[in-house]
Amino acid sequence: LKEQDMFTKFEEETAEKIWLTFMSPAAVESFFTAAGTCTADMRCIFRDGRSVGFAAAGAATARKLRSYGWKADFVPEVYSAKSLGAILAEQTDSRTKVFLIGAKEISADITEELKRTEVRWEHLAVYETVPGKWTCPEDVIRQVVNDTDGLIVTFSSGSAVRAFVK
Numbered sequence: 001l002k003e004q005d006m007f008t009k010f011e012e013e014t015a016e017k018i019w020l021t022f023m024s025p026a027a028v029e030s031f032f033t034a035a036g037t038c039t040a041d042m043r044c045i046f047r048d049g050r051s052v053g054f055a056a057a058g059a060a061t062a063r064k065l066r067s068y069g070w071k072a073d074f075v076p077e078v079y080s081a082k083s084l085g086a087i088l089a090e091q092t093d094s095r096t097k098v099f100l101i102g103a104k105e106i107s108a109d110i111t112e113e114l115k116r117t118e119v120r121w122e123h124l125a126v127y128e129t130v131p132g133k134w135t136c137p138e139d140v141i142r143q144v145v146n147d148t149d150g151l152i153v154t155f156s157s158g159s160a161v162r163a164f165v166k
Contacts, residue, residue, distance in 0.1 A: 011044040015097035017051040023102030025064035030126035085113025092119040104128040
């Protein structure tokens, strides 16, 4: 999504309330980087005195948002797209527009929750996750995973899991 297009969406939106919903710390950073490089005025988000809410997918996303001077109105207790979608579904109605700001690929869990309601929503892809090349040969990774008792592998995102499985 081009920076100017994103802010044009905010300018043209007629909802009484909008939610800027940040799906990751990278989404926050990409959003505010875009805001700083385009000619639009960020005040367009608050057009005609409409109410604006800020949601963060998790604590790290809320901290990143705070580093830009904005406080998340809510953060789900459980870090999951489904939990965030459920909270948004509870907090919104047909007069509301939810902007899901995140990676090009978004979890269906959040969109399924929103589809159950009358709320209007739109996904704004502000970055794309592109897996890098592994520096370790695949056969070595398989051997370590298969031969190590008690091995714990931690992933920081769904896209990291998808890259690892590939």
